[in-house]
Amino acid sequence: DTAVSQTPKYLVTQMGNDKSIKCEQNLGHDTMYWYKQDSKKFLKIMFSYNNKELIINETVPNRFSPKSPDKAHLNLHINSLELGDSAVYFCASRDGGNTIYFGEGSWLTVV
Amino acid sequence: RKEVEQDPGPFNVPEGATVAFNCTYSNSASQSFFWYRQDCRKEPKLLMSVYSSGNEDGRFTAQLNRASQYISLLIRDSKLSDSATYLCGGGFKTIFGAGTRLFVKA
Numbered sequence: 744d745t746a747v748s749q750t751p752k753y754l755v756t757q758m759g760n761d762k763s764i765k766c767e768q769n770l771g772h773d774t775m776y777w778y779k780q781d782s783k784k785f786l787k788i789m790f791s792y793n794n795k796e797l798i799i800n801e802t803v804p805n806r807f808s809p810k811s812p813d814k815a816h817l818n819l820h821i822n823s824l825e826l827g828d829s830a831v832y833f834c835a836s837r838d839g840g841n842t843i844y845f846g847e848g849s850w851l852t853v854v
Numbered sequence: 855r856k857e858v859e860q861d862p863g864p865f866n867v868p869e870g871a872t873v874a875f876n877c878t879y880s881n882s883a884s885q886s887f888f889w890y891r892q893d894c895r896k897e898p899k900l901l902m903s904v905y906s907s908g909n910e911d912g913r914f915t916a917q918l919n920r921a922s923q924y925i926s927l928l929i930r931d932s933k934l935s936d937s938a939t940y941l942c943g944g945g946f947k948t949i950f951g952a953g954t955r956l957f958v959k960a
């Protein structure tokens with residue numbers, strides 16, 4: 744019973760393509776996140792949604808578009824992929840005590 | 855200045871050693887702080903929440919110093935299995951530091 748699940752786990756794609764990563768949490772949390780971890784292992788927040796509403800957008804290129812159809816889902820769509828987009832993307836949700844629960848990550852490689 | 859900063863290490867220590875990590879934060883309004891552990895090619899997982907009064911969980915002790923705006927993690931009697939990257943995080947946006955790598959050697 745994975746609390747925060749994201750798919751796909753691995754994704755290899757060519758520059759210029761459009762791809763999506765899906766995320767679902769079954770914890771009943773109101774707040775969800777997307778984080779990006781680059782090759783230097785720095786974990787950087789990208790977006791946060793609270794109950795389907797965008798509350799944090801950390802100066803991410805507009806090629807990245809999050810979508811939250813309901814509070815249990817937060818998907819990430821990326822247009823016109825670039826080499827620099829290669830990273831691990833972690834979905835996460837937050838409980839009332841501010842603890843963050845991460846998904847297993849999606850390893851994106853752009854070639 | 856980054857909102858959360860920590861020494862990236864790596865820290866190389868022998869088994870049984872005591873090791874301490876510090877993390878500084880810039881937003882004095884931040885309320886909640888945490889230490890996470892991340893193993894290679896895995897997601898970060900909560901290790902401990904950090905409270906002003908300090909909290910201890912077995913060999914791990916976390917402390918928050920609001921006056922100096924830093925949080926700390928102390929690991930006593932290090933085990934080989936403690937080898938990982940330790941991330942401090944907190945604040946409204948739950949910003950994380952860059953992580954401190956720990957290698958415990960036999």
